[in-house]
Amino acid sequence: MRIGEAAAAAGTTPRALRLYEARGLLRPAPRTPAGxxxxxxxxxxxxxxxxxxxxxxLTLEDLRRRAHRLDLLVQDPAGSCDSRPGEFNGVVAERLAALDAEIARLTHLRQSLAAAAGRPEGDPATKTGRRRPAG
Structure with a gap:
């Protein structure tokens, strides 16, 4: 099938297929005589x-580092990352750590902003972004 058909079948765009190929996630597609x-x-x-x-x-870089192992997930998508210790667990652990660090950074930023605004931590207006009624 040609690139448009393959992209539609995978639920993406031809541009994404070209990107995946350029990043080494997808093998270079064979070409027709017309290219x-x-x-x-x-x-x-x-x-x-x-x-x-x-x-x-996960990021494209995360997947690029494990591109040679993606076929394992193609063969057993239900098995996902945790059924093969060492296959994807390392990259998943790294991504989880990065997310945890970002959550901690944003939580600290939120607390600092709330303190600068003079709002107590438990103030509902601080959590929802709504102002308290004047009165």
Whole structure:
């Protein structure tokens, strides 16, 4: 199938397929004599796995470092990351640590902003962004 058909089947765009190929997540597609890329169902399945992993919060760089192992998830998508210790657990642990650090940073920033505004920590107006009624 050509790039537009493959992209539609995977729920993405031709531009995304080109990006995945450029980043080494997808093998370079064979070309027709006219120079058009041709994809097969295995490529579409791999793109679906890539998109699922990105939706979980992994980055293209995270996946690039494990691109050679993506076929394991294509073969067993239900098995996901934790069924094969060491396959993706390291990159998942790194991503979780990065998310935890960002949550801590934002929590601290929020507390500092609330303190600067003179609002107590438990003030509902601080949490929702709504102002308290004057009175």
């Amino acid at each position: 058009q890329r041709e994809y097969d169902p295995a490529d579409v399945a791999r793109v679906r796995v890539i998109r699922n992993m990105l939706a979980l919060g």
